Amino acid sequence: MGTVLAGARHDLTDAQWQLLEPLLPAVSGRGRPRTGTWRQLIDGIRWRVRSGTPWRDVPERYGSWQSIYGLFRRWQRDGTWAAILAGLQQLGDAAGLICWDVSVDSTLVRAHQHAAGARRDPASQVEPPGAEPVDHALGRSRGGWTTTLHLACEQGRKPLSMVITAGHRGDSPQFVRVLERIRVRRPGRGRPRTRPDRVLADKAYSSRANRAYLRRRGIRATIPTKRDQQAHRRKRGSRGGRSPRFDPDIYRQRHAVEASINLHKQNRAVATRYEKLALRYEATTHIAGINIWLRRLVNTR
Numbered sequence: 001m002g003t004v005l006a007g008a009r010h011d012l013t014d015a016q017w018q019l020l021e022p023l024l025p026a027v028s029g030r031g032r033p034r035t036g037t038w039r040q041l042i043d044g045i046r047w048r049v050r051s052g053t054p055w056r057d058v059p060e061r062y063g064s065w066q067s068i069y070g071l072f073r074r075w076q077r078d079g080t081w082a083a084i085l086a087g088l089q090q091l092g093d094a095a096g097l098i099c100w101d102v103s104v105d106s107t108l109v110r111a112h113q114h115a116a117g118a119r120r121d122p123a124s125q126v127e128p129p130g131a132e133p134v135d136h137a138l139g140r141s142r143g144g145w146t147t148t149l150h151l152a153c154e155q156g157r158k159p160l161s162m163v164i165t166a167g168h169r170g171d172s173p174q175f176v177r178v179l180e181r182i183r184v185r186r187p188g189r190g191r192p193r194t195r196p197d198r199v200l201a202d203k204a205y206s207s208r209a210n211r212a213y214l215r216r217r218g219i220r221a222t223i224p225t226k227r228d229q230q231a232h233r234r235k236r237g238s239r240g241g242r243s244p245r246f247d248p249d250i251y252r253q254r255h256a257v258e259a260s261i262n263l264h265k266q267n268r269a270v271a272t273r274y275e276k277l278a279l280r281y282e283a284t285t286h287i288a289g290i291n292i293w294l295r296r297l298v299n300t301r
Contacts, residue, residue, distance in 0.1 A: 008061070010050060011043045016294045023087040025080055044068040049287045052268030076283035077130055085159075085286050088293035090185040092158065093193070097300060099155035101250075102196035103257035104178055104205065106171045107265070111138055111145040111273045118276035129279045137278035139166025147273050149285060150174045152182060153260040155253060158296055159289040160184065164282045171204045176213050195219060200254040211244060222250045264288045 012020065017039055024038060044062025048055060055069040062068060075081050092098055115138065119125065122132040137147050146167025152160045161181035163174050179199065183192040198220040206223050214221045224246055265271040267288045275281040 008043075008047075010046070012039060012046070012294075013298065015298045019088070019091065019294060019297055020084070020290075023084045025075075025078075038071075041068050041071045045072045046287060046291065048072075049267050049269045049284055049291075052272060052274060054274075072283065073127070073129075073280070076280060077127065081283045081286040081290070085289050085293065086183070086185060088290060088297065089158075089160065090187070092293060092297060093184050094187050095297070095300065097156060097296065098158070098160075098184065100193075100197040101155050101200065101253060102152050102160060102179075102182070102198070103155070103200045103254045103260075104150075104152045104175060105202065105254075105257040105261065106148050106150040106174070107261045108141065108143060108167055109147045109149055109271065109273050110143055111147055111167075115147075115273050115276055115281075116145065122277060129277050131279075133166075133278050135166050136276065137164045137166050137281065139168035141167040143167070147278070147281065148174075149261075149264070149270075150178050151257060151261060151264070152178045153257050155256045156296060157256050157260040157263060158293055159260060159264070162282070162285050162289070164278050164285070172207050172210060175201070175205050175207075175210045179213075198222060198250075200251060200257075202254065222247055222254075224251065260292070263292050267291070 020042075021039075040061075040063055044058050044065075045068055047062060048058050048068070055065050058065050058068055089098070118136050122129050138145050139147075148165045148167050148169055148171075150163040150165065150171070152162075154160060161178055161183075163178050163181065165174060179196070180194075182194050182196065184194075185192045195217055196219055199214060200222045203224045203226050206226050211221060211223070221244065223244070225244060264285065267284075269275075269284050270288045273281050275284060
């Protein structure tokens with residue numbers, strides 16, 4: 001009876017690879033030949049995201065660490081990781097696995113000391129990473145150097161969009177940006193779906209601008225009102241208008257985003273930021289999201 005190495009127990013199954021392989025970019029045939037198969041290299045990348053180790057410490061069974069990191073970096077630059085995640089979302093929507101009651105929240109991620117020291121001008125690199133933020137999405141907060149991961153997910157805990165900002169940035173200003181990044185393609189032609197049926201969020205997102213945005217797009221909101229906002233409305237009397245409708249029973253469904261954050265942080269390279277560049281860390285969160293979608297899609301087949 002064959003055995004599986006303890007470190008390889010989370011490698012891609014045949015069913016997962018069957019879903020993932022058609023979403024990979026076509027092989028151009030140019031450049032140096034790969035030292036390992038794509039499945040082998042991708043498993044090496046997934047192992048590193050899950051374990052959070054330095055790239056040089058990825059086990060040799062996945063190939064050379066230079067090839068593994070090179071593929072991770074190349075697919076970050078050309079947007080392949082984001083495209084794979086979008087492809088899995090499309091498959092999930094076609095299978096009826098997306099509940100369009102979307103929950104939004106954020107989580108603070110502690111930055112490791114290795115995350116410091118990025119170049120001030122990444123565009124001058126031999127291989128520029130892309131539109132890197134000036135602050136590299138690193139900011140001072142009570143926990144020291146931190147990054148904030150803003151997340152929107154559906155009720156099955158599967159991610160629909162992500163935004164990376166510095167740790168000291170507020171949640172509410174990123175609300176619209178997170179929702180604008182939801183783009184789930186549909187089979188065949190036509191526009192991708194971008195509008196949830198309902199959005200659930202905590203009182204940190206209870207601003208006049210956010211509610212106006214949701215009303216303008218015809219999206220129902222389940223967001224509690226802050227006490228100071230309630231007091232201000234009562235103080236104005238009849239001019240204060242009615243309080244927004246709030247259903248506490250529906251609000252309980254917001255636990256989905258908390259559970260989704262926990263699923264993401266089961267990957268140590270997501271729970272602690274080691275990457276110097278925000279774009280590299282964003283690609284790491286995309287890989288964590290890909291893993292979540294693969295598990296859900298295979299388990300429901």
